[in-house]
Amino acid sequence: MKDIAVMYHYVKTNDWKGIVSLEPEIFEQQIDILNKSYEIVSPDDLRKPRGLKPRCVLTFDDGTKDQYTIAFQIMKNKGVPGYFTVMSSPLLDEVVPIFHLVHIVLSFHSDEEIWGDLRGRYDVDEVPQLSGIYSYEKDIYRRYNKYAFNFFLTKDQARDYLQEKAIKVFGTSKNLIDQYYVSKNEFMEMKSQGMTIGVHCAHHTPYCGDANIFYKDEIEPCGLFLKNELNITPEWYTPAFGGGEQYKAMFRDLEPILREHGYKAGFATTPGKNNGLSNFWLNRYDCIHVPPFKSIEN
Ligand SMILES: [Zn+2]
Known part of the structure:
Protein backbone atom coordinates (compact mmCIF):
# COMPACT_ATOMS: atom_id res chain seq x y z
CA MET A 1 0.00 0.00 0.00
CA GLU A 94 -27.48 26.89 -14.21
CA VAL A 95 -28.28 25.49 -10.73
CA VAL A 96 -25.50 26.19 -8.23
CA PRO A 97 -25.33 23.96 -5.11
CA ILE A 98 -26.05 25.67 -1.81
CA PHE A 99 -22.49 25.30 -0.47
CA HIS A 100 -21.07 27.22 -3.43
CA LEU A 101 -23.74 29.92 -3.05
CA VAL A 102 -22.66 30.26 0.59
CA HIS A 103 -19.00 30.57 -0.49
CA ILE A 104 -19.89 33.34 -2.96
CA VAL A 105 -22.19 35.31 -0.65
CA LEU A 106 -19.81 35.13 2.33
CA SER A 107 -16.91 36.22 0.10
CA PHE A 108 -18.58 39.28 -1.39
CA HIS A 109 -20.74 40.61 1.47
CA SER A 110 -20.10 41.36 5.11
CA ASP A 111 -21.58 38.94 7.61
CA GLU A 112 -23.26 41.81 9.38
CA GLU A 113 -25.07 42.79 6.18
CA ILE A 114 -26.18 39.19 5.51
CA TRP A 115 -27.42 38.77 9.08
CA GLY A 116 -29.38 42.00 8.72
CA ASP A 117 -30.97 40.67 5.50
CA LEU A 118 -31.90 37.38 7.15
CA ARG A 119 -33.48 39.13 10.14
CA GLY A 120 -35.52 41.29 7.77
CA ARG A 121 -36.70 38.31 5.74
CA TYR A 122 -37.09 35.38 8.16
CA ASP A 123 -37.82 34.82 11.86
CA VAL A 124 -34.28 33.99 12.97
CA ASP A 125 -34.47 35.32 16.56
CA GLU A 126 -33.57 31.88 17.98
CA VAL A 127 -30.40 31.52 15.90
CA PRO A 128 -27.98 33.41 18.23
CA GLN A 129 -28.62 31.12 21.21
CA LEU A 130 -28.57 27.98 19.02
CA SER A 131 -25.37 28.77 17.12
CA GLY A 132 -22.88 27.45 19.73
CA ILE A 133 -21.38 24.81 17.42
CA TYR A 134 -19.85 27.65 15.44
CA SER A 135 -18.30 29.35 18.46
CA TYR A 136 -14.89 28.85 16.81
CA GLU A 137 -15.89 31.57 14.32
CA LYS A 138 -14.50 34.87 15.55
CA ASP A 139 -17.10 36.98 13.78
CA ILE A 140 -20.36 36.64 15.69
CA TYR A 141 -22.42 37.35 12.57
CA ARG A 142 -20.54 34.65 10.62
CA ARG A 143 -21.53 32.30 13.45
CA TYR A 144 -25.21 33.22 13.11
CA ASN A 145 -25.18 33.10 9.31
CA LYS A 146 -23.54 29.69 9.11
CA TYR A 147 -26.00 28.25 11.61
CA ALA A 148 -28.95 29.84 9.82
CA PHE A 149 -27.93 28.54 6.35
CA ASN A 150 -26.79 25.10 7.43
CA PHE A 151 -29.30 24.19 10.15
CA PHE A 152 -32.09 26.69 10.72
CA LEU A 153 -33.57 27.79 7.41
CA THR A 154 -35.23 25.33 5.04
CA LYS A 155 -33.29 24.47 1.88
CA ASP A 156 -35.73 26.56 -0.16
CA GLN A 157 -35.40 29.57 2.17
CA ALA A 158 -31.61 29.38 2.05
CA ARG A 159 -31.57 28.93 -1.72
CA ASP A 160 -34.03 31.79 -2.36
CA TYR A 161 -31.92 34.25 -0.42
CA LEU A 162 -28.47 33.02 -1.47
CA GLN A 163 -29.24 32.64 -5.15
CA GLU A 164 -30.58 36.16 -5.48
CA LYS A 165 -27.60 37.57 -3.57
CA ALA A 166 -24.98 35.50 -5.44
CA ILE A 167 -26.38 36.31 -8.89
CA LYS A 168 -26.19 40.04 -8.05
CA VAL A 169 -22.41 39.64 -7.53
CA PHE A 170 -21.98 38.40 -11.11
CA GLY A 171 -24.80 40.35 -12.78
CA THR A 172 -26.60 37.38 -14.29
CA SER A 173 -26.96 33.69 -13.58
CA LYS A 174 -25.12 32.91 -16.83
CA ASN A 175 -22.19 35.15 -15.84
CA LEU A 176 -22.01 33.42 -12.49
CA ILE A 177 -21.76 30.00 -14.15
CA ASP A 178 -19.25 31.24 -16.76
CA GLN A 179 -16.99 32.85 -14.17
CA TYR A 180 -17.30 30.32 -11.35
ZN1 LIG B 1 -17.48 18.41 -4.04
Whole structure:
Protein backbone atom coordinates (compact mmCIF):
# COMPACT_ATOMS: atom_id res chain seq x y z
CA MET A 1 0.00 0.00 0.00
CA LYS A 2 2.20 2.81 -1.22
CA ASP A 3 0.37 4.94 -3.76
CA ILE A 4 -1.42 8.08 -2.71
CA ALA A 5 -4.04 10.46 -4.05
CA VAL A 6 -4.21 14.10 -3.02
CA MET A 7 -7.49 16.02 -2.92
CA TYR A 8 -7.69 19.63 -4.05
CA HIS A 9 -10.57 22.09 -4.08
CA TYR A 10 -9.88 25.80 -4.67
CA VAL A 11 -6.34 26.61 -5.84
CA LYS A 12 -6.22 30.40 -5.84
CA THR A 13 -4.94 33.41 -3.96
CA ASN A 14 -6.86 33.61 -0.73
CA ASP A 15 -8.72 36.86 -1.40
CA TRP A 16 -12.19 35.39 -0.87
CA LYS A 17 -13.06 35.40 2.82
CA GLY A 18 -15.88 32.85 2.39
CA ILE A 19 -13.68 29.96 1.23
CA VAL A 20 -10.58 28.01 2.20
CA SER A 21 -8.17 27.94 -0.73
CA LEU A 22 -4.65 26.73 -1.42
CA GLU A 23 -2.22 29.43 -2.55
CA PRO A 24 -0.86 28.75 -6.08
CA GLU A 25 2.76 28.96 -4.84
CA ILE A 26 2.06 26.29 -2.23
CA PHE A 27 0.49 24.14 -4.92
CA GLU A 28 3.66 24.44 -7.00
CA GLN A 29 5.80 23.56 -4.00
CA GLN A 30 3.63 20.54 -3.28
CA ILE A 31 4.11 19.25 -6.84
CA ASP A 32 7.89 19.67 -6.51
CA ILE A 33 7.96 17.84 -3.17
CA LEU A 34 5.68 15.06 -4.42
CA ASN A 35 7.78 14.67 -7.58
CA LYS A 36 10.79 13.68 -5.46
CA SER A 37 9.13 10.68 -3.81
CA TYR A 38 6.30 9.82 -6.17
CA GLU A 39 5.54 9.44 -9.81
CA ILE A 40 2.62 11.79 -10.47
CA VAL A 41 0.28 9.82 -12.72
CA SER A 42 -3.18 9.70 -14.29
CA PRO A 43 -5.79 7.42 -12.69
CA ASP A 44 -5.47 5.04 -15.64
CA ASP A 45 -1.77 4.51 -14.86
CA LEU A 46 -2.83 2.86 -11.60
CA ARG A 47 -3.87 -0.15 -13.69
CA LYS A 48 -0.26 -0.70 -14.76
CA PRO A 49 2.48 -2.31 -12.64
CA ARG A 50 4.23 0.16 -10.37
CA GLY A 51 7.65 1.48 -11.42
CA LEU A 52 10.47 2.39 -9.04
CA LYS A 53 8.49 5.04 -7.23
CA PRO A 54 5.05 4.80 -5.63
CA ARG A 55 2.42 6.75 -7.53
CA CYS A 56 0.45 9.86 -6.72
CA VAL A 57 -2.76 11.10 -8.38
CA LEU A 58 -3.60 14.79 -8.04
CA THR A 59 -7.40 15.02 -7.82
CA PHE A 60 -9.68 18.05 -8.11
CA ASP A 61 -13.27 18.29 -6.88
CA ASP A 62 -16.11 20.62 -7.85
CA GLY A 63 -14.80 21.99 -11.17
CA THR A 64 -14.37 25.60 -10.07
CA LYS A 65 -12.78 28.03 -12.54
CA ASP A 66 -9.49 28.39 -10.63
CA GLN A 67 -8.78 24.74 -11.40
CA TYR A 68 -8.56 25.68 -15.07
CA THR A 69 -7.03 29.17 -14.80
CA ILE A 70 -4.49 28.30 -12.09
CA ALA A 71 -4.02 24.60 -11.22
CA PHE A 72 -4.21 23.29 -14.79
CA GLN A 73 -1.79 25.96 -16.10
CA ILE A 74 0.75 25.14 -13.37
CA MET A 75 0.45 21.42 -14.07
CA LYS A 76 0.79 21.96 -17.82
CA ASN A 77 3.99 23.97 -17.25
CA LYS A 78 5.40 21.30 -14.98
CA GLY A 79 4.28 18.48 -17.26
CA VAL A 80 2.28 16.59 -14.64
CA PRO A 81 -1.10 14.96 -15.23
CA GLY A 82 -4.16 15.19 -13.00
CA TYR A 83 -7.72 14.11 -12.49
CA PHE A 84 -10.49 16.74 -12.65
CA THR A 85 -14.18 16.13 -12.03
CA VAL A 86 -17.38 17.62 -13.40
CA MET A 87 -20.42 18.78 -11.44
CA SER A 88 -23.01 18.84 -14.21
CA SER A 89 -26.03 20.71 -12.83
CA PRO A 90 -24.45 24.21 -12.92
CA LEU A 91 -23.33 23.63 -16.52
CA LEU A 92 -26.57 22.03 -17.72
CA ASP A 93 -29.25 23.84 -15.72
CA GLU A 94 -27.48 26.89 -14.21
CA VAL A 95 -28.28 25.49 -10.73
CA VAL A 96 -25.50 26.19 -8.23
CA PRO A 97 -25.33 23.96 -5.11
CA ILE A 98 -26.05 25.67 -1.81
CA PHE A 99 -22.49 25.30 -0.47
CA HIS A 100 -21.07 27.22 -3.43
CA LEU A 101 -23.74 29.92 -3.05
CA VAL A 102 -22.66 30.26 0.59
CA HIS A 103 -19.00 30.57 -0.49
CA ILE A 104 -19.89 33.34 -2.96
CA VAL A 105 -22.19 35.31 -0.65
CA LEU A 106 -19.81 35.13 2.33
CA SER A 107 -16.91 36.22 0.10
CA PHE A 108 -18.58 39.28 -1.39
CA HIS A 109 -20.74 40.61 1.47
CA SER A 110 -20.10 41.36 5.11
CA ASP A 111 -21.58 38.94 7.61
CA GLU A 112 -23.26 41.81 9.38
CA GLU A 113 -25.07 42.79 6.18
CA ILE A 114 -26.18 39.19 5.51
CA TRP A 115 -27.42 38.77 9.08
CA GLY A 116 -29.38 42.00 8.72
CA ASP A 117 -30.97 40.67 5.50
CA LEU A 118 -31.90 37.38 7.15
CA ARG A 119 -33.48 39.13 10.14
CA GLY A 120 -35.52 41.29 7.77
CA ARG A 121 -36.70 38.31 5.74
CA TYR A 122 -37.09 35.38 8.16
CA ASP A 123 -37.82 34.82 11.86
CA VAL A 124 -34.28 33.99 12.97
CA ASP A 125 -34.47 35.32 16.56
CA GLU A 126 -33.57 31.88 17.98
CA VAL A 127 -30.40 31.52 15.90
CA PRO A 128 -27.98 33.41 18.23
CA GLN A 129 -28.62 31.12 21.21
CA LEU A 130 -28.57 27.98 19.02
CA SER A 131 -25.37 28.77 17.12
CA GLY A 132 -22.88 27.45 19.73
CA ILE A 133 -21.38 24.81 17.42
CA TYR A 134 -19.85 27.65 15.44
CA SER A 135 -18.30 29.35 18.46
CA TYR A 136 -14.89 28.85 16.81
CA GLU A 137 -15.89 31.57 14.32
CA LYS A 138 -14.50 34.87 15.55
CA ASP A 139 -17.10 36.98 13.78
CA ILE A 140 -20.36 36.64 15.69
CA TYR A 141 -22.42 37.35 12.57
CA ARG A 142 -20.54 34.65 10.62
CA ARG A 143 -21.53 32.30 13.45
CA TYR A 144 -25.21 33.22 13.11
CA ASN A 145 -25.18 33.10 9.31
CA LYS A 146 -23.54 29.69 9.11
CA TYR A 147 -26.00 28.25 11.61
CA ALA A 148 -28.95 29.84 9.82
CA PHE A 149 -27.93 28.54 6.35
CA ASN A 150 -26.79 25.10 7.43
CA PHE A 151 -29.30 24.19 10.15
CA PHE A 152 -32.09 26.69 10.72
CA LEU A 153 -33.57 27.79 7.41
CA THR A 154 -35.23 25.33 5.04
CA LYS A 155 -33.29 24.47 1.88
CA ASP A 156 -35.73 26.56 -0.16
CA GLN A 157 -35.40 29.57 2.17
CA ALA A 158 -31.61 29.38 2.05
CA ARG A 159 -31.57 28.93 -1.72
CA ASP A 160 -34.03 31.79 -2.36
CA TYR A 161 -31.92 34.25 -0.42
CA LEU A 162 -28.47 33.02 -1.47
CA GLN A 163 -29.24 32.64 -5.15
CA GLU A 164 -30.58 36.16 -5.48
CA LYS A 165 -27.60 37.57 -3.57
CA ALA A 166 -24.98 35.50 -5.44
CA ILE A 167 -26.38 36.31 -8.89
CA LYS A 168 -26.19 40.04 -8.05
CA VAL A 169 -22.41 39.64 -7.53
CA PHE A 170 -21.98 38.40 -11.11
CA GLY A 171 -24.80 40.35 -12.78
CA THR A 172 -26.60 37.38 -14.29
CA SER A 173 -26.96 33.69 -13.58
CA LYS A 174 -25.12 32.91 -16.83
CA ASN A 175 -22.19 35.15 -15.84
CA LEU A 176 -22.01 33.42 -12.49
CA ILE A 177 -21.76 30.00 -14.15
CA ASP A 178 -19.25 31.24 -16.76
CA GLN A 179 -16.99 32.85 -14.17
CA TYR A 180 -17.30 30.32 -11.35
CA TYR A 181 -17.03 26.99 -13.17
CA VAL A 182 -14.74 25.31 -15.68
CA SER A 183 -16.64 25.43 -18.98
CA LYS A 184 -17.26 22.62 -21.41
CA ASN A 185 -14.60 23.96 -23.81
CA GLU A 186 -12.08 24.33 -21.00
CA PHE A 187 -12.67 20.72 -19.94
CA MET A 188 -12.13 19.71 -23.58
CA GLU A 189 -8.83 21.59 -23.63
CA MET A 190 -7.74 19.97 -20.37
CA LYS A 191 -8.59 16.56 -21.78
CA SER A 192 -6.59 17.27 -24.95
CA GLN A 193 -3.61 18.17 -22.73
CA GLY A 194 -3.67 14.76 -21.07
CA MET A 195 -5.82 15.50 -18.04
CA THR A 196 -8.35 12.88 -16.95
CA ILE A 197 -11.95 14.06 -16.57
CA GLY A 198 -14.34 12.17 -14.30
CA VAL A 199 -17.74 12.36 -12.65
CA HIS A 200 -18.28 14.28 -9.42
CA CYS A 201 -22.05 14.68 -9.29
CA ALA A 202 -25.09 16.33 -10.77
CA HIS A 203 -26.26 18.47 -7.82
CA HIS A 204 -23.68 17.76 -5.09
CA THR A 205 -25.88 15.89 -2.63
CA PRO A 206 -24.52 13.35 -0.14
CA TYR A 207 -25.37 9.63 -0.52
CA CYS A 208 -29.12 9.19 0.03
CA GLY A 209 -29.08 5.56 1.23
CA ASP A 210 -30.45 4.00 -1.99
CA ALA A 211 -27.72 3.14 -4.49
CA ASN A 212 -30.01 2.85 -7.51
CA ILE A 213 -31.74 6.16 -6.86
CA PHE A 214 -28.44 7.85 -6.10
CA TYR A 215 -26.92 6.52 -9.32
CA LYS A 216 -29.91 7.76 -11.35
CA ASP A 217 -30.06 11.19 -9.70
CA GLU A 218 -26.44 12.12 -9.07
CA ILE A 219 -24.16 10.00 -11.27
CA GLU A 220 -25.97 9.11 -14.50
CA PRO A 221 -26.78 12.73 -15.53
CA CYS A 222 -23.15 13.74 -15.05
CA GLY A 223 -21.93 10.62 -16.87
CA LEU A 224 -24.21 11.53 -19.80
CA PHE A 225 -22.77 15.05 -19.81
CA LEU A 226 -19.28 13.56 -20.14
CA LYS A 227 -20.40 11.29 -22.98
CA ASN A 228 -22.56 13.73 -24.90
CA GLU A 229 -20.79 17.06 -24.34
CA LEU A 230 -17.14 16.05 -23.83
CA ASN A 231 -17.01 12.77 -25.76
CA ILE A 232 -15.56 11.02 -22.71
CA THR A 233 -16.50 7.54 -21.48
CA PRO A 234 -16.94 8.00 -17.72
CA GLU A 235 -14.61 5.65 -15.83
CA TRP A 236 -13.65 7.58 -12.71
CA TYR A 237 -15.93 8.80 -9.96
CA THR A 238 -15.56 11.11 -6.97
CA PRO A 239 -18.58 11.21 -4.64
CA ALA A 240 -19.74 14.62 -3.37
CA PHE A 241 -18.84 15.10 0.32
CA GLY A 242 -17.08 11.71 0.07
CA GLY A 243 -20.59 10.25 0.24
CA GLY A 244 -21.48 12.07 3.46
CA GLU A 245 -22.59 10.42 6.69
CA GLN A 246 -23.68 7.21 4.98
CA TYR A 247 -20.40 6.72 3.08
CA LYS A 248 -19.89 3.16 4.34
CA ALA A 249 -23.25 2.05 2.94
CA MET A 250 -22.36 3.91 -0.26
CA PHE A 251 -19.04 2.05 -0.54
CA ARG A 252 -20.87 -1.26 -0.18
CA ASP A 253 -23.99 -0.69 -2.29
CA LEU A 254 -22.81 1.67 -5.01
CA GLU A 255 -19.63 -0.16 -6.04
CA PRO A 256 -21.37 -3.00 -7.98
CA ILE A 257 -23.56 -0.48 -9.83
CA LEU A 258 -20.60 1.67 -10.76
CA ARG A 259 -18.56 -1.36 -11.89
CA GLU A 260 -21.49 -2.52 -14.00
CA HIS A 261 -21.50 0.88 -15.74
CA GLY A 262 -17.79 0.70 -16.50
CA TYR A 263 -16.31 2.74 -13.65
CA LYS A 264 -12.85 1.63 -12.57
CA ALA A 265 -12.52 3.40 -9.21
CA GLY A 266 -14.04 5.94 -6.85
CA PHE A 267 -11.93 8.53 -5.08
CA ALA A 268 -13.11 8.78 -1.47
CA THR A 269 -12.23 11.30 1.24
CA THR A 270 -10.92 8.73 3.72
CA PRO A 271 -7.22 9.46 4.32
CA GLY A 272 -4.71 6.69 3.69
CA LYS A 273 -2.53 5.02 1.08
CA ASN A 274 -3.57 2.87 -1.87
CA ASN A 275 -2.25 -0.12 -3.76
CA GLY A 276 -2.96 0.48 -7.44
CA LEU A 277 -6.59 -0.35 -8.10
CA SER A 278 -6.73 -3.28 -5.66
CA ASN A 279 -9.65 -1.55 -3.94
CA PHE A 280 -12.47 0.17 -5.83
CA TRP A 281 -12.64 3.03 -3.33
CA LEU A 282 -9.34 4.87 -3.15
CA ASN A 283 -8.21 6.84 -0.13
CA ARG A 284 -7.21 10.48 -0.49
CA TYR A 285 -5.26 12.93 1.59
CA ASP A 286 -6.53 16.48 1.71
CA CYS A 287 -3.84 18.79 0.30
CA ILE A 288 -3.76 20.64 3.61
CA HIS A 289 -2.90 17.51 5.65
CA VAL A 290 -1.01 15.17 3.34
CA PRO A 291 2.13 13.86 5.16
CA PRO A 292 4.84 14.88 2.64
CA PHE A 293 3.79 18.53 2.98
CA LYS A 294 4.78 18.79 6.66
CA SER A 295 8.11 20.20 5.49
CA ILE A 296 6.25 23.16 3.96
CA GLU A 297 4.33 23.91 7.10
CA ASN A 298 7.37 23.68 9.40
ZN1 LIG B 1 -17.48 18.41 -4.04
